[in-house]
Amino acid sequence: MSTGGYDVVMEIHEDLINTFLRIAYCLGRLPTFEGIYTLPVPDVPPDLLEFMDIGYRVSLAREPTFEVTDTGGLQITIRGEAVITLLGSISFDLEAQFRIAAAPEFDQPTRQFRIECSEALIEDLELDNRYHLPASVLAKLNQILAIGMEAFLTDEVTTIELSPVIFSADLPFMPAGEAYRLPIGLGAARVFPPSVVMGAVNLLGYTGGSSTAVTDFTNGHHIGIGINEAAMHRVYDFWWAHTTHPKTMDVMGSYEYDPPSFVDFLDALIDWGTAILTGGLVVTEVDLDRVWIEAEATMGFSKFTFDLLPGNAVSLSGSVNLEIGVNVYMQITTTTNLFWGLWEVDETTSTVELFDLYASGITVIINNAEGIVTLDSSRRLMVTLTALDIDIPLPWSVPEFILDYIVDWVVSRIVSEMPPIVLFPAVIEQTLPGTAVSITVSGETLEINETEALVTMNIGTSGANTYAPYIANMNSGEVHVRDCDWAHRIAQRNRVYYCTLEDAIADGYNGCYYCLREYDTG
Numbered sequence: 001m002s003t004g005g006y007d008v009v010m011e012i013h014e015d016l017i018n019t020f021l022r023i024a025y026c027l028g029r030l031p032t033f034e035g036i037y038t039l040p041v042p043d044v045p046p047d048l049l050e051f052m053d054i055g056y057r058v059s060l061a062r063e064p065t066f067e068v069t070d071t072g073g074l075q076i077t078i079r080g081e082a083v084i085t086l087l088g089s090i091s092f093d094l095e096a097q098f099r100i101a102a103a104p105e106f107d108q109p110t111r112q113f114r115i116e117c118s119e120a121l122i123e124d125l126e127l128d129n130r131y132h133l134p135a136s137v138l139a140k141l142n143q144i145l146a147i148g149m150e151a152f153l154t155d156e157v158t159t160i161e162l163s164p165v166i167f168s169a170d171l172p173f174m175p176a177g178e179a180y181r182l183p184i185g186l187g188a189a190r191v192f193p194p195s196v197v198m199g200a201v202n203l204l205g206y207t208g209g210s211s212t213a214v215t216d217f218t219n220g221h222h223i224g225i226g227i228n229e230a231a232m233h234r235v236y237d238f239w240w241a242h243t244t245h246p247k248t249m250d251v252m253g254s255y256e257y258d259p260p261s262f263v264d265f266l267d268a269l270i271d272w273g274t275a276i277l278t279g280g281l282v283v284t285e286v287d288l289d290r291v292w293i294e295a296e297a298t299m300g301f302s303k304f305t306f307d308l309l310p311g312n313a314v315s316l317s318g319s320v321n322l323e324i325g326v327n328v329y330m331q332i333t334t335t336t337n338l339f340w341g342l343w344e345v346d347e348t349t350s351t352v353e354l355f356d357l358y359a360s361g362i363t364v365i366i367n368n369a370e371g372i373v374t375l376d377s378s379r380r381l382m383v384t385l386t387a388l389d390i391d392i393p394l395p396w397s398v399p400e401f402i403l404d405y406i407v408d409w410v411v412s413r414i415v416s417e418m419p420p421i422v423l424f425p426a427v428i429e430q431t432l433p434g435t436a437v438s439i440t441v442s443g444e445t446l447e448i449n450e451t452e453a454l455v456t457m458n459i460g461t462s463g464a465n466t467y468a469p470y471i472a473n474m475n476s477g478e479v480h481v482r483d484c485d486w487a488h489r490i491a492q493r494n495r496v497y498y499c500t501l502e503d504a505i506a507d508g509y510n511g512c513y514y515c516l517r518e519y520d521t522g
Helices: 014-026 046-052 135-159 229-242 262-277 400-417 501-506
Strands: 008-013 033-038 053-060 065-068 074-086 090-107 112-127 188-192 196-201 223-228 248-256 282-301 305-309 313-338 343-375 381-387 421-424 439-448 452-461 470-473 478-481 495-498
Touching: 008 014, 014 065, 014 196, 014 452, 033 135, 046 053, 053 135, 074 112, 074 135, 090 135, 090 188, 090 196, 112 135, 223 229, 229 305, 229 421, 229 452, 248 400, 282 400, 313 381, 313 400, 343 400, 343 439, 470 501, 478 501, 495 501
Parallel strands: none
Antiparallel strands: 008 196, 008 223, 033 053, 053 074, 065 074, 074 090, 090 112, 188 196, 223 452, 248 282, 282 313, 305 313, 313 343, 343 381, 381 421, 439 452, 470 478, 470 495
16 A cells, blocks of 8 residues: 555655755745854953954755655755954855755645754855955854854744645535534654655554555656545545535436337228228328436435445445426327318317426435546546446336336436435645736546556646746847836837846846936946
């Protein structure tokens, strides 16, 4: 069992995490951080205390990169630009590369992956050492930056999105309100070297599962989602208990069909008998124009039971309470002729009710239906009915061709009106919360065995044109903030999108006079 006894297991490839780190960086979700480190020197006179404070301000020069290590850990590499301030006014500019050790988490409220940072180490330091500081001072600056970066990441990085929203907490046809959203419990996280991070959660009060029993089932895809069959049953039970989807419904139908072949024989028999009785002087023709039924029924569905079978098959059983009324009509035209048809006397069209049928309290047992597990258009895990062979005990003595049609109509209504069997809410929401970034899914696969469903897919995101904070004009050579009125006037063919102003300036663009005047060089 790939899900290790958990209700839901989510696995994500490091390539996708890096994609979302780039988006977070571009959206400004990794802001500049700053603070003050006070040197731990005892008994400092009050008038010298301000000289014990070392200020630091660090911004990210490039987007972070995320990596699963060979030892089963997580590592984030961050390139930062820092300013250190000593003695109240002496500043040092530097670039530092940090390596952050982290542990994966799956955040239940947001249903997104996040990380918990444990320590920060400086791998590389490039200092504008105009004051020729001794090595001991440089070592102390390294320590201060590491402390500041670690504190920042512990507070901030856990809030950035490392993944799309893996699955929704909202089931279809449910009332509004938190009580009707899918309750998600605590789970576990694990790393699969060389490139996959796993998160597992349980639903609706279940507490089982073992992280060591979970296996990597992504098979090269960006994301894998495994749902245990036991969880599907709990989700369906929860949905059935609270859904607003009707479980009893009234249906109506009026159906016309070709009369059976013996009707032609009846027409000929009537014509022949009339001719004998009248000596042929009066000819009466009776034509059967139409035969149709009008039916209405009330159907009440029970909650179905289901069982996953090998080869993506599902066995289904349940029942339907049926109340049904049927009227069968025929329309005939009678034509009377005198003198062997030379003189038409009368033509009459009339409707005759053949049967008026009603039955109630009928229980239709469904114990051999078949279906398959599918992802619907919203990527919800559902059961699609594929075969239904049922017996409907109608207590009527009517011609077989009428009874067969009524049974077929009832079966078709049961199939079309049966409430859905909802196994799991939508996987991968189509937008990134709080942004204009849209999510696309491709390469979906669905594997079903007797204990679980495994979904894998690749994830795409909308381009930088939907979220980049700076837009440059290739024609004018100017760069604008995204909300600038002049940015909106740039022709699409002339637009270049930037995540940082520094990159745009480095590429030779001049700041807009109206929105980036401090970078306008004339």
